[in-house]
Each structure stands twice: as C-alpha cells, then as structure tokens.
Amino acid sequence: MNSIEPETCKQPSPFHPDNESAYQQWRDRKLENYPEDLGGLVVEIDDPRNLTQAEFDALLQRARKTNMAIYAGKTGSDPDPQIPLAMAQQFGLQALNKNWLADDSGLTSLTVRDEGVRKHYIPYTNRAINWHTDGYYNIASQQIQALNLHVVQRAASGGENALLDHEIAYILLREKNPDYIRALMAADALTIPARIEDGKVARQEEPGPVFSITANGSLHMRYTIRVNNVIWADDPLTTDALACLKDILEGDSNYIYRGLLQPGMGLISNNVLHDRAAFSDDAQHKRHYYRARYFERLAGTDLFADD
Ligand SMILES: [Fe+2]
Numbered sequence: 001m002n003s004i005e006p007e008t009c010k011q012p013s014p015f016h017p018d019n020e021s022a023y024q025q026w027r028d029r030k031l032e033n034y035p036e037d038l039g040g041l042v043v044e045i046d047d048p049r050n051l052t053q054a055e056f057d058a059l060l061q062r063a064r065k066t067n068m069a070i071y072a073g074k075t076g077s078d079p080d081p082q083i084p085l086a087m088a089q090q091f092g093l094q095a096l097n098k099n100w101l102a103d104d105s106g107l108t109s110l111t112v113r114d115e116g117v118r119k120h121y122i123p124y125t126n127r128a129i130n131w132h133t134d135g136y137y138n139i140a141s142q143q144i145q146a147l148n149l150h151v152v153q154r155a156a157s158g159g160e161n162a163l164l165d166h167e168i169a170y171i172l173l174r175e176k177n178p179d180y181i182r183a184l185m186a187a188d189a190l191t192i193p194a195r196i197e198d199g200k201v202a203r204q205e206e207p208g209p210v211f212s213i214t215a216n217g218s219l220h221m222r223y224t225i226r227v228n229n230v231i232w233a234d235d236p237l238t239t240d241a242l243a244c245l246k247d248i249l250e251g252d253s254n255y256i257y258r259g260l261l262q263p264g265m266g267l268i269s270n271n272v273l274h275d276r277a278a279f280s281d282d283a284q285h286k287r288h289y290y291r292a293r294y295f296e297r298l299a300g301t302d303l304f305a306d307d
Contacts, residue, residue: 014303015219017185031171035257037254043062045072048087051087063268063270064300066165067272070267073264077263079152084148084292087150091268093292093294095295096294097295101124107291130226131162132273132275133272134271135271136190136192136224140208146271146293147271153285153286154262154285155285158277160259160277162274163274170219173244173245180237183241184209186209187208189232189233189238190222191205192229192230205231218270219303270298
C-alpha cells in the first residue's frame with residue numbers, strides 16, 4: 001500500500017524519487033520547447049463535437065506536452081451539453097464523476113446561484129477559488145485524473161483562470177530538494193478530516209499523498225492551497241515542501257498560464273493545478289462554465305504512450 005512504484009509499471013518511473021537518471025532524461029525532454037504562454041495551448045477548431053484529425057492531433061500534441069490543451073470552437077454561448085461531452089469522448093473519457101450537485105447530463109454547471117443548496121459552495125458564487133487540483137477530498141480509489149471545462153458564457157469582468165501543469169510543479173520542487181518529493185509522496189501527506197453529522201462519522205477521514213504514480217506510470221497530484229478543513233503531515237520536510245510549492249504558485253513563474261476563456265472555448269486536462277479569479281456578472285454576461293471530472297486520463301497522454 002505504501003509502495004510508490006506500481007507493480008504494473010513496466011519501466012522505471014521518472015517520478016520515483018530514487019530514479020535519478022530516468023528523471024533527468026524525462027525532465028530534459030519535458031522542458032524542451034515547453035509552451036511559453038497560454039496561447040501555446042490554444043487550437044482553433046470548427047465543431048468540438050466532431051473534430052477533424054488535424055484538430056484532434058493538435059490538441060493531443062499539446063496535452064501530451066503540458067497535460068492540457070485549450071480549444072477555441074465556434075459554438076459561442078450554445079449551452080448544448082453534448083459539446084463538452086463529445087469533446088471528452090473523443091479523448092477516451094467515459095467515467096464521469098457525477099457529484100450530487102451535477103446536472104442530469106452528469107456535467108456540473110458552474111454559475112452563480114442565489115438560492116438553494118448550491119449557494120453555500122464557493123464554486124457557485126462569484127468569489128475567487130485558490131490553487132487546487134479537483135477532487136482532492138475524494139477517496140483514494142476515486143481520484144480525478146482528468147478535468148475539463150467548457151465556457152458557455154464569461155462574466156462581465158474577472159473570472160480569469162490560472163493553470164500550472166502539475167508535472168512542472170513536480171520538477172520545480174524536485175530541483176529544489178528531492179526530499180520534498182519524498183515528503184509529498186508520503187501516504188499521509190494530506191488528510192481530509194472525517195465529516196461528523198449528528199455525532200456520527202458520516203465519512204471517514206481520508207489520508208493520502210500529494211504526488212502519486214498511477215498504474216500506467218503517470219503522475220497524479222492531489223492538492224489544495226487552502227489550510228482550513230485539511231490536515232497536513234506535521235514534519236519539517238513537509239512544511240518546507242509546502243512553503244516552496246506555495247511560493248511557486250503565488251510567484252510569477254513563466255510556467256503559470258493566466259487568461260480569460262471566451263464563450264465556445266474549453267480546457268481539456270489531466271487535472272492540472274488551477275485557480276479562478278473573482279468575477280462580476282451583468283445581465284448579458286452571467287458566467288457559465290460546464291465542468292466535467294473523469295476517473296481516467298486523456299487517452300494517449302500517458303507517460304509511456306507510444307511516440
Ligand atoms: Fe477546480
């Protein structure tokens with residue numbers, strides 16, 4: 001259980017902190033020609049429901065490099081749920097994580113809600129959401145591997161997203177101190193406390209690593225920068241590693257992409273680190289993002305996928 005090297009992985013994973021030469025080779029290749037800004041991720045497409053081979057290849061190439069890609073389609077503010085669903089299917093994503101606030105389609109509509117239960121949750125307000133990966137509070141067997149967003153409408157002002165490839169966060173930390181990686185791979189690095197309702201445990205506490213290696217040898221990250229309602233391992237290395245990561249996320253690294261997505265645009269990603277700026281709606285611009293979370297990674301983006 002505590003092994004960080006999956007037995008099914010055929011090749012030595014560069015993400016294992018002891019595999020220095022595999023890591024260095026992977027890192028050098030990863031950073032070569034790495035996109036310098038958000039524009040490097042964007043692919044203009046026609047119909048997101050039916051990509052041409054060239055459009056698909058361009059998106060896949062970016063996703064393989066950075067774990068994410070942005071499509072700019074021509075559907076504008078068309079709210080058809082098939083747009084993000086069909087996009088995801090073309091990248092092999094089937095196992096949608098339907099949370100209890102999801103739409104009937106299984107997508108989640110992120111909009112400002114003034115009534116009902118949703119208004120109590122930050123995603124359904126116009127407030128900023130700080131750095132995280134999605135589903136960090138999920139149990140170990142239900143970690144989110146892919147996160148997609150599709151923009152139906154943007155806000156009148158604000159609502160920009162920042163994005164950081166979690167493999168880049170890994171590299172920046174490992175370059176600083178490989179022991180940071182060991183600390184963040186510990187099985188109890190980040191614990192979600194038990195939820196108590198009416199004096200009973202409604203959900204067990206959920207310990208887990210920040211960085212882990214999937215059965216296919218890819219890197220997964222489970223993280224939130226928030227400090228409330230999470231329990232971090234209380235040791236000096238973990239504390240230093242978290243401070244280093246926070247400095248990276250709150251600094252001006254060229255690897256952090258920032259931008260405002262327009263209606264008809266969307267993100268496909270292997271659940272990269274992201275945040276959201278606060279925003280203001282008006283009558284014509286009520287921000288509406290579809291969010292889809294999947295238990296699989298984007299097909300063809302695994303570390304050892306054929307070149
Ligand atoms: Fe998120």
